[in-house]
Amino acid sequence: MKIEVTKEIVPVIEITGEVDYFRAPELESAIDDLILDGNRNLLFDFSKADYIDSGGIEVLIGTLRKISKVGRLNFVSSNDDVVRLLDLVGVSRYSTFSLFSSKDEAIEDFKEVLKKCQ
């Protein structure tokens, strides 16, 4: 697993490789730093990630709770298995979670949302 955080209209967390139980804390602390900095809208780019286990799912659900109703988590993946798993464990049922198949679409969506906030 490799994590890269960049700043676009919202922070983008790009993950490469496999997110598992023992690597998840690293991901969690990167997210916590962003939340501590006041960010409530986050983009997870999973395009280059092809595996996530219950440890990674726990971090995703934890993040959804931390950003609660005020934030949004846009998640980019077109990996069928990852998408199926998010559905199985119920992540996709959170109202603040949205799935996109490309980063561009996920950013467009944030632009729309943030426009409404102004």
Added chain:
Amino acid sequence: MKIEVTKEIVPVIEITGEVDYFRAPELESAIDDLILDGNRNLLFDFSKADYIDSGGIEVLIGTLRKISKVGRLNFVSSNDDVVRLLDLVGVSRYSTFSLFSSKDEAIEDFKEVLKKCQ
């Protein structure tokens, strides 16, 4: 399972028999009525109950969340198995949950607490 609700310094929910998955909704709705009436402090008298399964535990944890930090749940039981189970599933680790071996002690505790609130 039989439920009886009486009013002392706080509402007392006395349960007789076995609380399980399929009877738990009945217990939940009795509690919801009390919470809707504005009650945040509740006494569960389990002295005459000797069984609770994951369905009953779910109601207990749900109640702890509903009364959140503003309320307290005092639970009366001296049944070793029930007490052991509450510990196993983590109910006893909630800061708003307290276990008592008699109803009198649980009521005394509420008197102390409510005195401080005045």
Added chain:
Amino acid sequence: MPVTDKKCSVNNEYAFASETKFLQQARNLVAEIATDCGFSEQIVFDIKLAAGEAIANAIEHGSPNGKSNSIKITCYCENDDFIVIVRDEGRFKKKLPVGTGDNVNFRGRGVLIMLALMDKVIIDETKSGTSVHLSKRYR
């Protein structure tokens, strides 16, 4: 004194329509059989609870046709184990219990309770139904 004898005559089957009202009597039957086999009160509680969770699941999740499905419970002793098998006629659900999304609830503790209280748990999903096999060792 636990009966650790291989020839323990307990090999009892109980079959009933998948109705919620039978849950209590079914788990209490298992508890009585375990008591007869010589387990302590505490272990009987554990066996009763684990079996109760499996029976509740069989009724709730393993009975696609409701009351016209049936549930079968078998209790027997084998070597050093007391075994309870709960069989239903459903397909195992490929969904995790996770509440409605924003409210993650406490569901999904039944299986974890079985694991915590028993020594061996087998969950076997076949086309004709799910069977849950729970064993407790005599110690």
Added chain:
Amino acid sequence: MPVTDKKCSVNNEYAFASETKFLQQARNLVAEIATDCGFSEQIVFDIKLAAGEAIANAIEHGSPNGKSNSIKITCYCENDDFIVIVRDEGRFKKKLPVGTGDNVNFRGRGVLIMLALMDKVIIDETKSGTSVHLSKRYR
């Protein structure tokens, strides 16, 4: 084409020290074996994830002496099943994962994921360690 032949020569054992850094390679080995046995990409993902959860648990919960404990993985085909067994040297924990009380967390989904993705799950706690047996039927 799935190898449903009883004589499938896969009967591979992998043993390693209980270190977190070996989790990824261990689950990827299981995935490769499953691929060789003819499973589709989707089923290979499911097997990899279920095995990954069991291996993570063996390292996290089943290794009381840390790195000096070892983990053994066995993969084989039997009749219509592909089987992965993960063995550790620990005692099964008699505690449910429930966060620190007021914060009920998402822990405890590993076993539920195994159940959702595999056809048969056996969790067997013995004095010498826990073994988790996962089977997937060829369809």
